[in-house]
Amino acid sequence: MLTALFHKLLRMPNVMMRRFLLIPLIIVSLALTIMPVGSAATQLSAQANAQNRSAINDRSAEITPEELRAAYLSNVVQYVTWPNESVRQQLTIGVLGNEAVYQQLISAPILPVRGLRIDVELLTRPNMASDVDILYIAPGASHQLNSAFNATRSRPILVVSEHSPVREEMMINLVSGSQNRLAFQVNSDRIQDSGLRSTLDLLTLRGNELELAVYARRAYQRLAQLQSEHRELQENLTTTQDQNSQLLSRIEVLEQTIRERDNVLRAQQGTLEDREQVMESQQSALRDLLNELDQQRQQILLREEQLRQIQQTLRQSESLLAAQQTELNEKEQQLRQKQLESDDLAERITANRNVLAVQQQQLRDQRNALDEQLALLESRERTIDRQRLYLWAIGAAFLIALILAFTTVVMFLNKKKTAGQLMFALDELHEAQDKLVESEKMAALGNLVAGVAHEVNTPLGVAITGTSMVNDRITVLKEHLTQGNLTREQLTNFLDRSADSLSLTQKNLSRVGALISNFKQIAVDQMVAEQREIDLRGYLEEVMSTLSIELRRAGINYEISIPKDIRMVTIPGAMAQIITNLVTNSIRHAFKEPGGELRLEAESIEGNQIRLKFIDNGAGMNNETLTQVFDPFFTTKRNEGGTGLGMSIVYNLVRQKLRGDITVKSEEGKGTTFMLVLPKSL
Incomplete structure (x- = not known):
């Protein structure tokens, strides 16, 4: 609109009127152009200050239950292996009954695991669980537990329930503890029956490690937010610089126009006194306009100073981002330390497997003994075949004895003697049959012992590991107590972890007791x-x-x-x-x-x-x-x-x-x- 008015004034035939109206129009145009530059700089500075305050407040915020569950779901993928990972590109986490946990999962990027990217879906019905790899069932969907278990049965889907009363079907059951802690129960047999494979590190994903995972997710979330805000500030800075460049170009055009008008005025100076007076007034107005232009240049310099302050604020934000990246690296170092402890547990489990190998060698020795008995039975079968040939020969001789009386008496005596041998062979055959039946019983009992030994060794290994962990923590606690630097927090952590380890040990020993009871009953029944x-x-x-x-x-x-x-x-x-x-x-x-x-x-x-x-x-x-x-x-x-x-x-x-x-x-x-x-x- 101002541009059209400016061109109309330039085409006016009356020179005096054109000069009189041109100066106010230039002043209004300059004022309207400079105002957005100042407001944009002020807005950028306010956004930078608000971002710094938000970064400080986020680090001191308390961990929410939704963050704990989101951190657990995003980290449990590292300790479970799916059977078809080599031909897949992503794993999917499904959330049923808690939209807040879903929002927490999608609020921060989840790093890929074993080259597979992680996707998150919000489920509204249990039958939608067939398309996911990890299913989280919140307490709000507890009435749909049976439907969810039926939908995931016989499929490689890891089901994470919460306060679930269905102990036989559950795989991982979360339990809310005191002081905003999260405990869990793991059914390893149910996980293996579904085709999944879990590591022992799954049992250590709790307490401080889970809190570290929450802080890591916060850091990633804050990192993504700072990068987005950094891009937005860069775009605003570029826009402001473009506006300043346009403003400078416009000022140069106006100065050129003023110089041209001044040259026209000097060329048209006449000898009339009224024109000279008008020109003097116009020159005075031009001087005022030049002064005003100098003031506008000062304002532009001030705006450039504000832009430099905004750039400094951006550098401070980048420094804060680098500090948070350093903190994230420290937390990753702590996670690697946890991994080393898990490797130690794996070595102890390997030692337990060596004991199992010795027991399997004993079973193979028993099977070799059974093979020797079978070889003995085959030799007795050959003896029975030879005795059958003897019977045929005796039958032929008996026919001949019907013709000759003397031969009949002799063959009768031979038959009586052979009959005694056959009765002795028949008794031996019955005895061999009884021994074979007993051998089959022992073979079945051997298979029973092998199965029970394998089933017992797994919970026993977990119980031994839990007990050794408690002993190690007691040693560390004694050292702190001897040195006099034992704190309440260390004592509380010891009690919490010891309670978890003892609870895990008790459950696995109870399972061993049940297996041994079944084994004793069936073994007694067979004997x-x-x-x-x-x-x-x-x-x-x-x-x-x-x-x-x-x-x-x-x-x-x-x-x-x-x-x-x-x-x-x-x-x-x-x-x-x-x-x-x-x-x-x-x-x-x-x-x-x-x-x-x-x-x-x-x-x-x-x-x-x-x-x-x-x-x-x-x-x-x-x-x-x-x-x-x-x-x-x-x-x-x-x-x-x-x-x-x-x-x-x-x-x-x-x-x-x-x-x-x-x-x-x-x-x-x-x-x-x-x-x-x-x-x-x-």
Whole structure:
């Protein structure tokens, strides 16, 4: 608008009027141009001061529960490994029931872990959890716990719950402590069953280390904010410098215009006195305008001084940013120290594994002894074959004896002598059969011992580690007490960490006690052939738990689908040996590759009986194998150590000891089903 008015004045024909109106227009234009420069500089200075005050206040702010949970979720990724990380580019954290924790997670960048970037999603329904890798279930979504567990079952998803009452399904359960602390419970078996692998460092992610993680997230958040504010200040500074350049250019144009007008005025000077007076007044006005221009230059110099102050403020902000980066490096050094302590724990666990290797060598020695007994049995089989040939020869001689009387008497005496030898061989055969049955029992008991030893060593290792950590902390505490520099904070930290370690030790020792109790009951059942009442589902779960290590080593999953109200009076040792032989048979013959499944089903039928089914989805059997599966010494793995007695023993135990019946159905490529019909009471 001012530019259009300026051009109209330049085109006016009346020179005196044009000069009279041109000077006020120039003054107004200069004032309107300089005003934004001063306001922009003032605004930049105020923003810099506010940023400095905000940086000081953030460092002294108290840690909120949402920050603790966000720090735990962003750091737990480092101690858990997913099975398909080599073909992935990112991991996703899902938050269910707490939007404040989600806001904390996205407020600061999360550094990549093992080359995978970390993404965060806010979930509104449990069925959305199938697309995430870590699921956090807040107390506000506790009514959706069962749905969330069902949605994540059999998938590699780490579920982090809070105050969860469902102990069997939970993996990591957070518990709010005093003084704004965060404790947690870890179910390592549930984590491994889902296909995940966790390190022992997961157990140390609490207390001061978690607070360091919170401060690190604050530092990253503040770093991102300072970088954003730095870019904004740079843009404002550039804009202000451009405005100043435009203002200087405009002043030069106005000065040039004034000089041209002055030259025109000097050229048009006349001899008339009134024109001379007008010119003198115009020159006076021009001098006033020049003075005013000098004042505007002074104001521009003042604005440049303010810009230099803003640049100094920016340098101070950069210094503060460097100080926070130094503090972040110190915290990373503390985290590396924690990592060294975790490596020490790993060495102790390695020592415990060496003890387990010695126990496994003892089991291999027992298996070698069993192989020697099998070799002895084969030699006796050859003796029986030779005796069968003797029987054929005796039969031929008996026919000849019918013709000749004298020959008949002689052959009768020979037959009597040979019959005595056959009876002696038959007794030896029965004795060998009893020994083989006993060997199969010992082999099953050996598998049971191996499984229980592996299951017991893991919680025992954790308990030993927790106890050693308490002893180390007691030694450090004694040193501080002896030196007289023990503080309340050190004593409080010792009590808190010792309580956590002792709680972890107690839980793992309780688990060891339960495993040993199950092992004792099943071992007694296999060695004592007495009748007692059992809960069928519970007893089969105990038997399968002792075989779980062999099943996991072979990559086989199992499922027990039996009602809880089925009880029966039977011989538990025989039942345990039957299930053990069926599982061993499936591992050796049904599955060539990992990924198989076993299923146990049972139901009550007429006649006060129970129908028990053992089903696998393995390779199945052809008709020739199916007809000989229960024959003694029949096996398809004889060159691989098979004896052919496992299924024969199962058949005899079902028919003779348990007084039931067993049948088998199988097709090649469609699996095998063993169906047992047993009485509820013997």
